[in-house]
Amino acid sequence: MHKIMKRMLDPDIPLRKRLFQLLSTIALAEFIIVNIYNLIQGASGMQTVIMCAGTIAFAFTVSYTFRSGRMRAGSAVSGILYFLIYPLTFFSAGGMYGGAPVVSSFALVYVYLVTEKWERWLSLAVCISGSAACFMLSYYHPELIKRHTAAEENIESFLSIMLVTLLLCVLFAFVTKVYLEENRIVQAQKREIEELNRKQKRFFSSMSHEIRTPVNAIIGMNEATMRESISEVVMENSRNIEVASKILLHTINEILDLSRLESGSVEIVKTDYRPASMLSDIVSMTWLRAHEKGLEFRIDVDPNLPSVLRGDEMRIKQILLNVTTNAVKYTKEGLVHLHISGITDENGLYRSVYEVSDTGIGIREENIPLLFSEYRRMDEHKTNAIEGTGLGLFIVKQYLDMMDGTVEVSSEYGKGSVFHIEIPQEIVDASPVGSQDVMNDEPDEAAGETAGTAASDIRLLVVDDTPMNLMVVKKLLKDSKTSVDTAASGMEALQKTLDNEYDIILMDHQMPEMDGIECLHRIREQDGGKCRESRIVCLTANVGADMEKLYRSEGFDGYLTKPIKRKVLEDEISFLTERIML
Secondary structure, three states, X not given: OHHHHHHHOOOOOOHHHHHHHHHHHHHHHHHHHHHHHHHHHOXXXXXXXXXXXXXXXXXXXXXXXXXXXOHHHHHHHHHHHHHHOXXXXXXXXXXXXXXXXXXXXXXXXXXXXHOOHHHXXXXXXXXXXXXXXXXHHHHHOHHHOOOOOHHHHHHHHHHHHHHHHHHHHHHHHHHHHHHHHHHHHHHHHHHHHHHHHHHHHHHHXXXXXXXXXXXXXXXHHHHHHHHHOOOHHHHHHHHHHHHHHHHHHHHHHHHHHHHHHHHOOOOOOOEXXXXXXXXXXXXXXXXXXXXHOOOEEEEEEOOOOEEEEEEOHHHHHHHHHHXXXXXXXXXXXXXXXXXXXEEEOOOOOEEEXXXXXXXXXXXXXXXHHHOOOXXXXXXXHHHOOOOOOOOHHHHHHHHHHHOOOEEEEEEEOOOEEEEEEEEEEEEEEEEEOOOOOHHHHOOOOOOOOOOOOOOOOOEEEEEOXXXXXXXXXXXXXXXXXXXXXXXXXXXXHHHHHHHOOOOEEEEOOOOOOOOHHHHHHHHHOOOOOOOOOOEEEEEEOOOOHHHHHHHHXXXXXXXEEOOOOHHHHHHHHHHXXXXXXX
């Protein structure tokens, strides 16, 4: 009995198997009690032999079923066998006036619970038909029923009701205990999963910072080297480092995006943005890749496109970059074309339409539904030499679903593909962008030709606990007239802002002892401090619209991500300088 109870409460054993053992044990106990009662009542020898034989057969079937694991067949046989013993009990124990009708109710419950699928309905049909036949025979041939005295019939009915009630109580107690135990396990697993997700989120947040910090140093120092133009050999090596760094950064971003999506930590953060500026960024990032492969990259913008929209600019930019760079990767010759337009729907939302077409290798029709699956690449024998994780389009689909957007793909294998993307957004300023040419922002191959555009007479403080990051900013601004000072910790920054007046402060977030957010607030509240009104920009390896929202809410005047490009850095300094001068 101890072993049986231990097995029935073992969560590693399937619930249906445990339930079968419990119900079968209850049924077996019922047979033994009935046999004992029949012996006390003086049942005939034949009746006793048949009941004992049925009990033994039932016990053997249950034992074999449990040990062999053949639950479906064994449970059906045991259910029918259990009910075949019923007629003998019915006719020898007073028929409908005895305890047999109550026992038959438990028999039907047993059959229903231990069987499944078609075996359940077949077993129930056999049992119900047998029960109906017994009642009909007792009605038309009452002489077949061995009637007991009124006292015996009342005792039998009472004992049957009490026995079945007791057995049902045991059943419900077991089910309740199993439910509570399963619920406890589920809740414990839920807590473990939540804790794992929190740890995973912290891990990838930390990895984002730890990986992007050295990448920032590589890209920044390499850009500074390219501006020196020491020799053609050094320039060629630097260009190769730049290309490899961008591929590495893109791969890192895809892996981090996937981790955020899987942990549910991605949020859509809507802000007002200018589509023309966003498209200029896409041009500057995509044109160089297309140019390196000898491809033409063309972009057309509907002049009626609203000048200011409200949406998640960072996610939309990432969607377009993933699709356009994918088109460049899978196109050997010809053209990659980005067309932007839109329509206003009946709800007043502007459905931005982005269409990316290429003259690449195309996609087989049967593979199109698989495009947005995780880690899937089509025609791997043709694409195994192309860099990438296979996550880009999967991430695109996830972000579009989160923004109620859609994507449709049409392709002719061997000739090219067209990606049609629609994203609903709010119109902030309906005035059209006009016919401005965003292709004017094509990157200049001669690095360093536009160096020194940052505003002069500006004092800048850079706060970062990584010496290499401080050096990167100083080298990127080397040819500008901006005066750059550095601090390696929050405490050092507080000392310098107490003694010196800085126009702009670039502040890292994750620093030991005092992080960037705490340092920001202490600078703003510093008694006698000379930088309480300074423009403070968060320059961090923590990326994402949710992070930008956090830093803006904490009071930062700007948000820049590592790795930082010289042009982006100088543009931010120029923008803040204009605000200072107002």
